[in-house]
Amino acid sequence: MRRAGLFGVPRVRPWSWQAFLLGFVVVAMSAALQGICVALGAKLYFAAFLPGLFVLGIVAGTPAAAFAALLAVPLVWWAFMQPVFEFNSLTSAHTDSINQFCLLAVLLIGLADLCRDTMAMISRGGLKRRSESAATNSQ
Numbered sequence: 001m002r003r004a005g006l007f008g009v010p011r012v013r014p015w016s017w018q019a020f021l022l023g024f025v026v027v028a029m030s031a032a033l034q035g036i037c038v039a040l041g042a043k044l045y046f047a048a049f050l051p052g053l054f055v056l057g058i059v060a061g062t063p064a065a066a067f068a069a070l071l072a073v074p075l076v077w078w079a080f081m082q083p084v085f086e087f088n089s090l091t092s093a094h095t096d097s098i099n100q101f102c103l104l105a106v107l108l109i110g111l112a113d114l115c116r117d118t119m120a121m122i123s124r125g126g127l128k129r130r131s132e133s134a135a136t137n138s139q
Contacts, residue, residue, distance in 0.1 A: 012060040027072055057112025
């Protein structure tokens with residue numbers, strides 16, 4: 001891992017095995033947190049996975065975050081949707097929850113990728129100002 005230079009965020013190369021291992025760890029930790037939430041009575045199936053995907057997208061990149069999102073869907077279907085620990089046909093409410101999670105995951109992963117690129121750009125010194133641009137051309 002190397003430091004990004006901005007905010008001290010450690011970064012992992014996007015297609016490395018460490019990135020995918022970190023994705024697996026984030027899904028496992030999110031599942032444990034989701035299990036605690038379910039034990040306390042929450043019915044939001046994917047609530048604990050979304051913040052983890054965003055942080056994973058910043059730290060490890062888009063491929064690892066997409067892997068974690070794809071891994072989270074069958075895990076939640078199996079472990080948290082009724083009947084638990086079984087794969088049964090999905091109800092329309094469960095399908096809507098999965099669709100909403102997929103939409104939010106795509107948006108969060110895209111935002112995390114933009115944040116990752118912005119942090120890299122700022123750590124390199126930001127955008128360089130050109131002496132002349134098309135907007136200030138006095139022809």
